[in-house]
Amino acid sequence: MTKQPSREAELAELHGRIAELERRCTELDRLAHHDTLVPVPNRRGFLRQLEQTIARLKRYKDPAAVLFVDLDGLKMLNDSFGHSAGDAALVHVATLLTRGVRESDTVGRLGGDEFAVLLDHACEITAMDTAERLIDAIADADFIVDGRAVPLSVAIGFTLIEVDDTPAAILARADAAMYQGKAAA
Known part of the structure; x- marks a missing residue:
């Protein structure tokens, strides 16, 4: 029997994923709106x-x-x-x-x-x-x-x-x- 992650651990993982997605969105916005040279x-x-x-x-x-x-x-x-x-x-x-x-x-x-x-x-x-x-x-x-x-x-x-x-x-x-x-x- 495997142990289920705690609710706090699931929330921490979701917050981490959200932070990473926000970082990626910020980077994509920068790439879309700033000159590459x-x-x-x-x-x-x-x-x-x-x-x-x-x-x-x-x-x-x-x-x-x-x-x-x-x-x-x-x-x-x-x-x-x-x-x-x-x-x-x-x-x-x-x-x-x-x-x-x-x-x-x-x-x-x-x-x-x-x-x-x-x-x-x-x-x-x-x-x-x-x-x-x-x-x-x-x-x-x-x-x-x-x-x-x-x-x-x-x-x-x-x-x-x-x-x-x-x-x-x-x-x-x-x-x-x-x-x-x-x-x-």
């Missing part, structure tokens, strides 16, 4: 944060803006120095973007050489100043490949978030503003 949210994670910001804007009327950031010359960097150098440049830029904004702001990688920055509590002047500051910070930072300094630059466009906006409309406007800035340069 750079230490920022991926497109899905950024869009989730953007949707929350739109909801806050509707409720509290807090101004916010989105910057659309395009790393210039990534293909040439990859072709000249290899994809590991291109990957290092993406990590470098993501780090500089993150350091260059407030902790309450969100930097995300949309894909390829494109990033977005969500600026909470930001008016047009704040967005413009932040974009200019980030452009300068990236241009002024040392990026070294094979012992050589390689200049990096970004183009940034921005848009303010409006009450009835969708994430797609916001990103499209910010992207268009970025291309307008590139054409004017």
